[in-house]
Structure formats: structure tokens, C-alpha cells
Amino acid sequence: MGSYQHAQDNWFAAFMIGFIALAVLINIWRARAGRELYIRRIPGLDAIDEAIGRSTELGRPVTMIPGLTAFGVEAVQALTIFKYITKQIARFATPMRLLTANATVYAVAQEAIADAYNEAGRPDLYDPDSVRFLSSEQFAFASGVAGLLQRERVAANFMFGIFFAESLIFAETGNIVGAVQIAGTVSITQVPFFVAACDYTIIGDEFYATSAYISREPVLLGSMVGQDLAKIAFGSLILGGAVLSTVLGADHPIIQLLGKPGGWEPFMEWIRLKLGGG
């Protein structure tokens, strides 16, 4: 089984990428034109303000952990969420800690958190030491985070990003110190651990919906609608593919086009034969 290194490996897959891009861009344009767009309620995100309120009442810090996320789309999304949380925190002068295992994320996080305090009108509250790079080693980072959660008795713990085996160490330690915990991850294998140990868990693509949900910015809301259209298209393709695969057999050129790298050539060959034969 090959993989999709280039569009030529399967032009149909490349076409689908183009379709998603188009669906997203058209809906962003519609949203910018002032069209009202609906986004469903996500309880985990509604609970963010509640968790911050609890930290403020207890006078204990809030921690934000982007996990082992390298700098990429997940890190940008996680930092967008953390920036929103920091703006809320700044209003009540609640202490915060952002702990990262990636040095590039650390450098960007410092800027993002400083910006958040500026935008909240409290640049005086920003402490550069509140954003910390602990270690790029997985379990050294895990022990550093667990130690800080225990020592500072945090009241709210937000975990957004990519997590591996260390996820349960964070979530269980947070649980032990009685923190309100909200986690959001695209790491499917870690979702059960977060569901078991956290108060709220944001699963899968809800993670990418977070910034749209929080900010209600037309660009982001439009993008969400485009994503939903793409999901409907994929769902239809899966159903259609299942029916066709049952009727035509798994080796049929249409099925190869839908689901296999290199499926474009047999499909085109089949079309040529059909046209030639007809």
C-alpha cells in the first residue's frame, strides 16, 4: 500500500483537497458578506469562564498545557484558546502558568500571552516567567508539569493540543489536586484518558471549532460551515462507496479511485475502455 506523497498518486484525492478548500473559502466569503451562521453549543467551552471564576475565587493559579505539540496548526489553535483564557484571567488578575515542551511554541506563546495582557488593558500583570519551557523530553516534561500542579495546587487546568502517554499523568495529577479540568485534543488515543479524568473533553474536530466558538469571528464561522459541507460530502462518498463496493466488488476501478493511492490510472483506463467499447 502506497501513500499520498503527491497529487499525481491519486488525482481524485487532490480534487477533494481542492473541494474542501473551495467550500471553506466560499463560506468565509459568505460570512464576511454578513450572512448569519449558526454554530452549536459546546459545553466544554462554555465551562472555561466557570473554571477561571473558580480559580479567581480560590486565588490559585490556572495552568495551560499545549502538550508535546510541535509548532503547527494544532499549536496555533491551542495558543488561540490560551490567549482567550489569558484575556479573561487578566480581568481578574488571576495567576497563570503556560507550560510547554516545545521551544518554538514557547517563543510564540510568550508573545501571544504578552499580547493577551496588553489587549486586556493589563500589561503590568504580565510575568515573562509565567510562560515556561520545561523540557523537550516527554517524561521529564511530564514530571515537571505534575510537580508544578502539585506544588501550586492549581484550581483550573486547561490542556489543548497534541498529547501522548503523558496525558494521563497531567489529567490524574490535576484531578488529585481538585482542579477543574478542560481538555481538547486531536490525539484520538488519548481521548479516553481525558474523558475519564477531566471535567470536560473537546474531541476531534471540535478542537478546531474552538476559536470560531470563542471569537464568533465571521471568517472562522464561515470556515466552520465550509468544514461541515466537506464532512457531508465525505459522508456521502463513504456511503456511496460502501454501496458501490458491495455491488461492484472492491477491485472495481471506481472503488480504486475512491480509496487507493494510484487509483487514478486504473479508473482512466476503465473509462477509456468504456468509451472505446461504446
Added chain:
Amino acid sequence: MFDTTQATWAAFWIIGAFVLFFALIPLLQTLPPRGRYMLIAVFTFISGLFFAAEFFLPVNEEGKNILTDPFQRLQGSLQVITALSLGLGTYGLIRLHLRNAVQRRPQWGYSLVLLIAFVTMAFFSVWNTLAEKELLGVQRTPLLERAFTLLFDYTLIQLDATMFSLIAFYIFSAAYRAFRIRSIEASILMFTAMVVMIGIVPLGKFISDSMGLPTTLTDEMRTNPFMLENILYNLRLPQIANWILNALNAPVQRAIEFGIGIGALAMAIRLWLSLERGIN
């Protein structure tokens, strides 16, 4: 060992990245915010276009197109940026703990331990690397061998293993909370988990055998799915566990993965076109 071409390329990229890094910072700071934003937006768009073009352009028999080689070199240059930021991260860490120790802040002892560990590990790691690559005339000595083994093999790896093994206990306490029967959903979860856990270990086979359920799937059973033996065979605990994993769990995971893929692609498009203003 590097060959000359590789070494020249490596030097070119490292020096180029340094020059770009140190030239861009003052340039960006002199620009007004709008100009800075425009510059970053244009740079991001061109970089994104390069990666997208490499994916979409047709390739030859070797699976390469005109942009594939520069693409791989560019990916290498990303490591230089990572190395630069690692320096920044380490500086931040040392500054924080040095300040903790010097100002005798609460729990400053931990900071002192960190600083001593950091310096010791860094010293022996650099020494070992120089000796390994035979650079600057550095040789292996018995002291280096002993210290390196003690610090890395007998300390670091063991500490890592200790942290990893903690997960076993955490899984136990998390599972206890998750499986407590408090609602219909929790009951279904508990029942399903029990079936899967028993089904995939030898106990599942033992229970199924004890109940007299068929142990093998014959050709006759394969051709007739509604045969009683076939139905009984599929009631074996290992078969049920497999069905739960393959017919229920895997499709749900794939559905989530589809959503994640689409979400990541949409986010990447927003970043590429500088429509995402989250951390700007």
C-alpha cells in the same frame, strides 16, 4: 561523517538562517504594525504556495518534480529554526531557576537541583559527543565512560521508565472512575469494556470453550451465514470483542479522524491566507 557537499550545504543553511534571523528582527521592529503584518502575510503565502506547488506538480518516475529537492532542503532549514528556538527556551528555563536560586524564592532548592543537573548533563553530553565524533582532539576516558553511563543509562533512562510506569497506576484510578455505574451510558461503557477485556485475553477463549461454542469456522459455515453453528461461533467472546473493536470502535475513530483532517486543512488554509488572527 559528512561529505564536503553536505557540509557546505549545512554551513550555507545555518549561516543563511542566522543572517535571516538577525536581519529580520530589526527590520520587523522598524516597520509599523500594518507593514509588519503585510510582510509576514506575504512571506507566509509564498512559503505555503511553494509547499502546495510541490504537492500538486506532476512527478517523474522517481516520484520527484522540480520543487522536490529544494523542498527537502527547506525542511532541513526548519531544523535550524527549531535549534535557535531551543536555545531561547533553554535560556528562559535557566534564567527562571537562576533567579529562584539567587533570590532564595520559595522552594529554591528544586531550582538549584535543576541547575546542577543541567550543567552536569550538558557537560558530559558535549564531552561525549566531541569524543564520539573525534572533534577538537577530544578522547574517550574512563571517567567519561563511567560518568556518561551513570548519568544517562543508570539515571535518565530509569527516571523516564519510572514516570512511564506511573501511568499504570493512573490508568487504574481513571478506569475506576470511568467505569463506575452512574448512568445508562456508563453502564453500556462498563459492559462493553468488560466484554472486550475478557474477549482479548485467554479467559475469553476459556469461557467460550467451556460453554461448548464452536471453536473453528468451517467452509460450510462460511458459505451459510445463518447456519446455527455460524451464529454460535460468532457468539464466542473473542469474536464479539473483535467485532466491537473492528465494527464499532474503528469506524468511530475513522470518523473522528476525518473531522480532524478536514479541520486541520481548513485551519491551514486560514493560516496560509492570513485569515486566522488568533495569535496575531
